[in-house]
Amino acid sequence: MKIEDKKRVLREMVLHRRFEERCYQAYIERKIGGFLHLYPGQEACCNGVMEAARPGQDYVITGYRDHVHAIKCGADPKEVMAELYGKETGSSKGRGGSMHIFDAAHHFMGGYALVGGPFPLAAGIAKAIQLKGGDEIAICFLGDAANNQGVFHETLNMAALWKLPVLFVCENNLYGIGTSIERSTAVIHQHKRVAAYNIPSAECDGQDIDIVYQHARTAVDHVRAGNGPYFLELMTYRYRGHSMSDSRGYRSREEEEEWKQRDPIFMLRDRLITADALTLADFEAMEKEIDAYIENEVIKFAEESPEPRVEDLEKYVLADRESQQPWLTGKAA
Amino acid sequence: MAQIMLWEAIQRAHDEEMSRDPLVICMGEDIGVAGGTYKATKGLYEKYGPLRVMDTPISEGGFTGLAIGASFLGVRPIVEIMSVNFAWLAMDQMFNSAAKIRYMSGGQIEAPCVFRSAGGAAHQLGAQHSARMEKVFMGVAGLRVVTPSNPKQAYGLLKSAIRSNDPVFINEHELMYNMKGEVPDSEYFHPLEGSDIARSGTDVTLFGYNISVHWCLKAAEILDKQYGISAEVVDLYSLAPLDRAGIKQSVSKTHRVVIAEEDEAPVGVGSEIIAIINEECFFELDAAPVRVHSALVPQPYNHTLEKAAIPDHEDVVKAVLKLFGKA
Ligand SMILES: Cc1ncc(C[n+]2csc(CCOP(=O)(O)OP(=O)(O)O)c2C)c(N)n1
Numbered sequence A: 001m002k003i004e005d006k007k008r009v010l011r012e013m014v015l016h017r018r019f020e021e022r023c024y025q026a027y028i029e030r031k032i033g034g035f036l037h038l039y040p041g042q043e044a045c046c047n048g049v050m051e052a053a054r055p056g057q058d059y060v061i062t063g064y065r066d067h068v069h070a071i072k073c074g075a076d077p078k079e080v081m082a083e084l085y086g087k088e089t090g091s092s093k094g095r096g097g098s099m100h101i102f103d104a105a106h107h108f109m110g111g112y113a114l115v116g117g118p119f120p121l122a123a124g125i126a127k128a129i130q131l132k133g134g135d136e137i138a139i140c141f142l143g144d145a146a147n148n149q150g151v152f153h154e155t156l157n158m159a160a161l162w163k164l165p166v167l168f169v170c171e172n173n174l175y176g177i178g179t180s181i182e183r184s185t186a187v188i189h190q191h192k193r194v195a196a197y198n199i200p201s202a203e204c205d206g207q208d209i210d211i212v213y214q215h216a217r218t219a220v221d222h223v224r225a226g227n228g229p230y231f232l233e234l235m236t237y238r239y240r241g242h243s244m245s246d247s248r249g250y251r252s253r254e255e256e257e258e259w260k261q262r263d264p265i266f267m268l269r270d271r272l273i274t275a276d277a278l279t280l281a282d283f284e285a286m287e288k289e290i291d292a293y294i295e296n297e298v299i300k301f302a303e304e305s306p307e308p309r310v311e312d313l314e315k316y317v318l319a320d321r322e323s324q325q326p327w328l329t330g331k332a333a
Numbered sequence B: 001m002a003q004i005m006l007w008e009a010i011q012r013a014h015d016e017e018m019s020r021d022p023l024v025i026c027m028g029e030d031i032g033v034a035g036g037t038y039k040a041t042k043g044l045y046e047k048y049g050p051l052r053v054m055d056t057p058i059s060e061g062g063f064t065g066l067a068i069g070a071s072f073l074g075v076r077p078i079v080e081i082m083s084v085n086f087a088w089l090a091m092d093q094m095f096n097s098a099a100k101i102r103y104m105s106g107g108q109i110e111a112p113c114v115f116r117s118a119g120g121a122a123h124q125l126g127a128q129h130s131a132r133m134e135k136v137f138m139g140v141a142g143l144r145v146v147t148p149s150n151p152k153q154a155y156g157l158l159k160s161a162i163r164s165n166d167p168v169f170i171n172e173h174e175l176m177y178n179m180k181g182e183v184p185d186s187e188y189f190h191p192l193e194g195s196d197i198a199r200s201g202t203d204v205t206l207f208g209y210n211i212s213v214h215w216c217l218k219a220a221e222i223l224d225k226q227y228g229i230s231a232e233v234v235d236l237y238s239l240a241p242l243d244r245a246g247i248k249q250s251v252s253k254t255h256r257v258v259i260a261e262e263d264e265a266p267v268g269v270g271s272e273i274i275a276i277i278n279e280e281c282f283f284e285l286d287a288a289p290v291r292v293h294s295a296l297v298p299q300p301y302n303h304t305l306e307k308a309a310i311p312d313h314e315d316v317v318k319a320v321l322k323l324f325g326k327a
């Protein structure tokens, strides 16, 4: 990554961090309901991979920890926040919520709440790309615990068999809710599990964006060149609880502190400062500016947007209900 | 109009749609090189090749999800699930991904997928290969469910399902693939919603769908010849949504109702039709509606027990006679 790109990415990562922290606050104020899964600590994963890919063009799919992935693909933070507020102006018109952010225009194919569910969907998106002959790729970001679902294995098999252009990114944060990986999974290093399907893979530090980027470069190039799937495992950590009702009794504060010593944002910041590309004052000013943007634009938009109309409750259930098509009436097209 | 078998009708719908639109593809176990367990995809592999006619591994959840993901980008996959008993493994993807995607994305993404599957009790296939599961599919928001009773419907419903932007589950019957019937020579789309009057009558309405339409038709014949009772047979080829208007219309005409279904009764098509009658036209009824259905048992292997578990046209006749106080 060039210095200019690194500076831009640092800014994006700060936005991602501050956005999520602001969500936390809004949740406490009961502006956001339901489940809320936050991303702080893992920013280098999404950012490092997507810097090596083409955000907005390549198709991205993920689980319920999805706000940052959507924004990185090009979704407007205002619309993402409005979605969390359940507003009509939200990314999914208030019908989805935190776990179901979508931005089809930017090829962000969603936010899914069934652990492992996106695996085959990602392969299907790759199948569609293959049929249409484009040079986009599908990128599937999921957690470590998702790999214990049957569809993980089913999908790896099919993706390898049919050489589908899909990159699986495993954000291994060592926990699935409150169960640590040693307690749920016979193999800690997830990339070893894909070897059985003849899929090339790599594991790397998920906290250092330069390392993530470097490995993602290889992975993305491999997939885009038509060589079939690739599996990239990023060792990372989520700072907050799994969702909002999590007091983190299953792990020690020392372990958390140890990971925070290698914070993805601060590591990149310090590297840029050492390279004389940034000062601490620049960084602090940037943080302030981003906080102001979030408050004055993002939150304001979400607060002031209208609720969906109750009359529209059943809108979007069936496509053909909305457009009386010939295959409903039985008349030839 | 040519007389063709039901599997040929399905094959023809595949072929026409695949030759028209390169984004129509099909997939399933043994559908390609082997030509399909029920021949419904015979010859397509040779014509369209392995990229569009995909023999899948035995991974129902996986390949169904893969089809759904492809449909998000405008591909129109027709997924064959060899037997509806295996569809349980695919339901997570059908229900959680296909049926909900349009709603939860605020209309941004659609899943124009078709899932076809053979269900019903064939002969002595035992508990794990004899299920009827339409009741499970018909209560899911965002999913259409249709079920053909003859080759014309099989052809026309599949054509419409492929063109539809909604996910459609097509419930076929293992015993009906070789049934012959007339199918229009020119292209034909059967509506995905509504119902067909399979036989018109005045004294009682027999509601059926898929194989039970044939029990109803046979029963209507007997009722007419031997008992002078004129039965109307309504073919509910669309199970989701059910044709409220059609149900009301027929009940308002005959005032008596028998519902025949191969599925077990609890939480089924029959109970739903009775609920609709209650809501739409309760005071049109001259007698309480009667359900004819399977026993609530895992399908027994033994021939005699199997026959006892599954209803047929004689049970429909008996139910009607009871309604008229003749039994
Ligand atoms: C099919 C299914 N089973 C269980 C759950 C409940 N659940 C939600 S997240 C989660 C843990 C997933 O952990 P991981 O895949 O590592 O992702 P992370 O949350 O760590 O990012 C579980 C068990 C679910 N949503 N879906």
Ligand SMILES: [Mg+2]
Binding pocket: A143, A144, A145, A171, A172, A173, A174, A175, A176, A177
């Ligand atoms: Mg995890």
